[in-house]
Amino acid sequence: MNRFVFACLALLVSGLALPSLAQQPPPQPTPHSRADLEARATLLEQESSSASSDEKASKAAEAAMIRTRLRDGDFRAGDRIVVRVDSGVRAQADTFLVRGDQSVEFPGLPAIALTGVLHSELSDYLTQQLSRYFRDPKVQAYPMVRVAILGPVGNPGFYSFPADVLLSDAIMNAGGPATSAKLEQTVVKRGDREVIDRRAVQRALVYGYTLSQMNVRDGDAIHIGGGSQRSWYNTLRAVSIGLGLALTVYGITQRF
Numbered sequence: 001m002n003r004f005v006f007a008c009l010a011l012l013v014s015g016l017a018l019p020s021l022a023q024q025p026p027p028q029p030t031p032h033s034r035a036d037l038e039a040r041a042t043l044l045e046q047e048s049s050s051a052s053s054d055e056k057a058s059k060a061a062e063a064a065m066i067r068t069r070l071r072d073g074d075f076r077a078g079d080r081i082v083v084r085v086d087s088g089v090r091a092q093a094d095t096f097l098v099r100g101d102q103s104v105e106f107p108g109l110p111a112i113a114l115t116g117v118l119h120s121e122l123s124d125y126l127t128q129q130l131s132r133y134f135r136d137p138k139v140q141a142y143p144m145v146r147v148a149i150l151g152p153v154g155n156p157g158f159y160s161f162p163a164d165v166l167l168s169d170a171i172m173n174a175g176g177p178a179t180s181a182k183l184e185q186t187v188v189k190r191g192d193r194e195v196i197d198r199r200a201v202q203r204a205l206v207y208g209y210t211l212s213q214m215n216v217r218d219g220d221a222i223h224i225g226g227g228s229q230r231s232w233y234n235t236l237r238a239v240s241i242g243l244g245l246a247l248t249v250y251g252i253t254q255r256f
Contacts, residue, residue: 033120034070041066075102075114079218080144080160083126087134095144109133119143119163119212145211151186151224152178163212167204170211170222177224185225188216195220 044063048056075081077100084093085106096104103111112129114122127139143163147170150156154175161170177183183205188196196204196214204214216222 034118037066037070037118041070069118071116073102073114073116074119074143074217075117076218077102078146080146081122082142082144082162084140085130085134086138088136106130143212145216145220146218147211147216148221149174149224150221152181152226153224154178161211164210166208166210167201167214167216167222168208171224178226180226182225187223187225188214189221189223190217190219198225 041063044059044066048059048063051059075098077098079098080095081098081104082093082095083106084091096106098104098114099111101111101113102115103113105111109130112126114125117125122141122143123139126141127137130137130139144160145163146158146160148156148158149171153171156174159170159174161173171177184202185198186201187194187198188201196216200214203209
């Protein structure tokens with residue numbers, strides 16, 4: 001009987017095996033500091049002057065996006081940030097919404113503008129701002145990213161994650177890929193525009209990159225490649241039921 005069970009489980013595992021991802025050199029994380037972003041934008045602008053027409057448009061568009069990010073910052077109305085403040089008297093953690101004017105408001109304090117602030121600057125920036133009201137506050141701030149995970153996963157829909165969550169963990173939090181999922185075809189879209197292609201997604205899964213390192217933004221959609229919505233959970237459940245029935249039948253036959 002044990003051999004029968006192990007054989008069934010082996011078939012199950014082989015059927016659920018993820019597509020193998022080609023080995024590629026690890027990509028460089030998306031730069032996040034202001035200095036790195038400035039350097040990246042400058043390099044793209046220089047390269048676009050001697051690039052082919054297609055590459056020129058692509059590099060110019062990326063440089064323009066970085067310049068906009070440096071000017072306006074990473075925070076938009078409706079974004080959520082988790083902030084823990086230790087003022088020496090007490091420590092308090094809470095979640096705050098970014099208001100329509102790109103500001104955040106702490107209880108009893110004037111609104112703090114987040115215009116032009118990057119994700120990577122948030123903790124230091126809030127520490128500086130709150131130092132006006134508290135003595136030597138210790139601030140830890142975590143931006144949240146709200147993304148859609150669509151396609152053949154257990155529970156497609158909208159999710160809020162810390163910006164430093166792994167892409168693979170985000171997908172698993174949505175119920176995991178279905179047996180019909182084709183992860184090698186997964187892309188990230190911003191509206192109707194594809195902003196992260198399938199090759200970049202594959203590398204991110206292989207090398208363990210976070211949403212922040214991939215520059216996934218609030219409102220982006222992760223489109224899992226493949227067809228039906230049947231999840232690993234449902235498949236495991238169906239197989240376990242099948243195993244139970246098979247073992248029951250086996251047990252009955254042994255009685256006669």
